[in-house]
Amino acid sequence: DVKVTQSSRYLVKRTGEKVFLECVQDMDHENMFWYRQDPGLGLRLIYFSYDVKMKEKGDIPEGYSVSREKKERFSLILESASTNQTSMYLCASSSTGYGYTFGSGTRLTVV
Amino acid sequence: GESVGLHLPTLSVQEGDNSIINCAYSNSASDYFIWYKQESGKGPQFIIDIRSNMDKRQGQRVTVLLNKTVKHLSLQIAATQPGDSAVYFCAEGAGTASKLTFGTGTRLQVTL
Known part of the structure; x- marks a missing residue:
C-alpha cells in the first residue's frame, strides 16, 4: 500500500524551540508539499518541492x-516556534498531473 | 479533537439518502479535478478524479460530474452511510502544473 508517512501524529513544543517535521513517501513522486490546516482557513500551502534540493515558497512561508x-x-x-504556529500540518506528494497523496497529519501545539 | 470543519458549510442527510456536494472552480485552464474526504483528525483521502475531456465518472457509490461551461463540479454519494460523515474538498489542477488548488470544503453529516 503506497503511503506518505509523517513522523509524528502529535507534538508539543515550547516557544522558541526549533522544530522538525519529517515526511517520507514511498511512491517515487517528484513533488512534495507542506500545508497547514486551521479551522475556517482551509489548506494553506507553506512550501513545495518539485525535485531533490529544489524548493518553492507557497502562500505562507514566513x-x-x-x-x-x-x-x-x-x-x-520551524526555526523558532511560536504559538501562532499551533496547527495541523499535512504533508503530501504527487506525480505531476495527478492528485496528491496526503499523510495522516501532525498536530503541533506550541506552548 | 479540534474539527477542521468548524466554519464550513454543512450538508445534513439521512442515512440511505443520496448526497450531492457542490464545488465551483475559477480557473478556466483547469483540466483535472479531484474530490478528497477528510475525517476528523486524519489527512485527506483521495475519492475520485476526473479530467476535462469527460463530464461524468463513476466509482463505487460515488459519481463526479463536471460542467465546464459554468465551472462547476459535484460529488454524488449514493445510499449515504454514517461512515461517509467527513469534510469533502474539491481540488483543481491545470496542465502540467504540479500544484493543486483546493476548495474550502463542505462538511457532510449523516443522521440516523
Missing part, C-alpha cells in the same frame, strides 16, 4: 524552511 536532500523525504523546519 517562519518556516524546508529541506529535501533525498527524493523520498521532505522536512519542514
Whole structure:
C-alpha cells in the first residue's frame, strides 16, 4: 500500500524551540508539499518541492524552511516556534498531473 | 479533537439518502479535478478524479460530474452511510502544473 508517512501524529513544543517535521513517501513522486490546516482557513500551502534540493515558497512561508536532500523525504523546519504556529500540518506528494497523496497529519501545539 | 470543519458549510442527510456536494472552480485552464474526504483528525483521502475531456465518472457509490461551461463540479454519494460523515474538498489542477488548488470544503453529516 503506497503511503506518505509523517513522523509524528502529535507534538508539543515550547516557544522558541526549533522544530522538525519529517515526511517520507514511498511512491517515487517528484513533488512534495507542506500545508497547514486551521479551522475556517482551509489548506494553506507553506512550501513545495518539485525535485531533490529544489524548493518553492507557497502562500505562507514566513517562519518556516524546508529541506529535501533525498527524493523520498521532505522536512519542514520551524526555526523558532511560536504559538501562532499551533496547527495541523499535512504533508503530501504527487506525480505531476495527478492528485496528491496526503499523510495522516501532525498536530503541533506550541506552548 | 479540534474539527477542521468548524466554519464550513454543512450538508445534513439521512442515512440511505443520496448526497450531492457542490464545488465551483475559477480557473478556466483547469483540466483535472479531484474530490478528497477528510475525517476528523486524519489527512485527506483521495475519492475520485476526473479530467476535462469527460463530464461524468463513476466509482463505487460515488459519481463526479463536471460542467465546464459554468465551472462547476459535484460529488454524488449514493445510499449515504454514517461512515461517509467527513469534510469533502474539491481540488483543481491545470496542465502540467504540479500544484493543486483546493476548495474550502463542505462538511457532510449523516443522521440516523
